[in-house]
Amino acid sequence: MSARSVFEIIGPVMIGPSSSHTAGAVRIGNIARAVLGEDFRRAEITLYGSFAKTYRGHGTDRALVAGLLGMSDDDCRIRDALNIAATLGLEIRFRLAKGEEFHPNTADIELTGVSGKRIFLRGSSVGGGNVLITRINQYEVSVWAKNPTLMVEHVDRPGVIGRVAGVLGNNGINITEMRLTGSNREGEKLMVIEMDRAVPDKVVETITGLPDVTAVIGI
């Protein structure tokens, strides 16, 4: 953990009662929503450690669902998120895990979108509303999501990285950090690219259309 801005220490402006349990949980929900890339109809949420033990009192359940609904961490409707989700007819299930194998404030989120698309995300709330995403679908990752981040799933062949970087460069977007991660499936890799500014939809489309790129997720 390391703060890159004074506003990670003084801030965020948020709704109580706990930045780890409310703001961080909203953020994990937001990221899961972005990874799904469409509205969800079912969410299965597994809570670990302190999340599992104190979620009711801290309103962690409400905050995660608020994030999945697209609310920001200073939205006054966070406390009503479960009711709002019920009104929308969304199916939400919570499970409590016993183990302490992950960071104490960790949640697994399995989302099913309106089209039937399914995603998995594991995120930890690491303090002050900051989060660390450690798994996305089949990939072990380490995504802080402090800066605009693009995840490009691709076939592990020469030239793919160059093509993606080329598109970003041609659009004046500077890469500040980049990591590669594999899955247990042969020939499949994920680029995690952090940039100095958000990527316009048009650029995401271009990257999605590149040879050997199988999927693009922007958060």
Added chain:
Amino acid sequence: MRRKITISELVAAAEQRGCPIWQVVLEREARLQGTERKNIWQKMKEYWMVMKESLDVGIKPGNRSLSGLVGEEGTMLTRYMEKAKPLSGYGSVLAAAKAIGVAVVNASQGRIVAAPTAGSCGILPAVLSTVAEEIGAAEDAVISALFTAAGVGMVIDEHAGTAGAKSGCQAECGSASCMAAVAAAEMAGGTPRQAANAGALSLKNFLGLVCDPVAGLVEIPCVKRNAIGAGVALLAADMALAGIESKIPLDEVIQAMKDIGDAIPASLKETSLAGLAVTPTAREIEKRMNELEER
């Protein structure tokens, strides 16, 4: 990999240039974010506006948490000050009233600024607003002080972390009180070195403080720890301004906090499995809360 900054570097930079710590922090931030100082200043000013709002709501009657476990302590303290001569001094009680009020705003799902966390959000605005009132400082001085506090918080975050679930309450209320002590000492005219000493004197007093919230809520003992954290910050600032030094420098106190945090068992890190959270009274409150939840 970016190198981690330390308190001694912040102090040395300020001393070399003969400027306060806040200026070093503001310039560093502008450089890191690649933006102008005035934009960063403006954002901090907006945050201060939210803090002020929460300070106002905090001491008003009717400020109660959703659970009803805590509420109106800020009002009680301000009423007490009107009638009695506070034993711990006017400023100390005023800061406690403000801090507890903001902490209750947080527990009522109101809007606050995490500083560094939501559980410890009352300490910094309460201390700075009290110091401003006591020395007649303008708003700009408070915003400057927020940068000093943030710089200290960044060092703590880089070297130890600020999550109660990871390091206990020492990392939340302890960090907040430390940040507030440094900022208060500097605001009152202390040198960068004196300000750092204020932070060390304060933080040392929170080392080992566990996170053991009753019924898992950010209310008991969190809300009252905000009040006392504010008082400690002011006293630490006074001691440092009087010339008292912390024999252990702040950087080393922060490292000690990290080591102690690692040694604290999970049962005392926000899991409510030990400490105050399992006392007979806490059990009783928890039972009541669960019944409330089921209704």
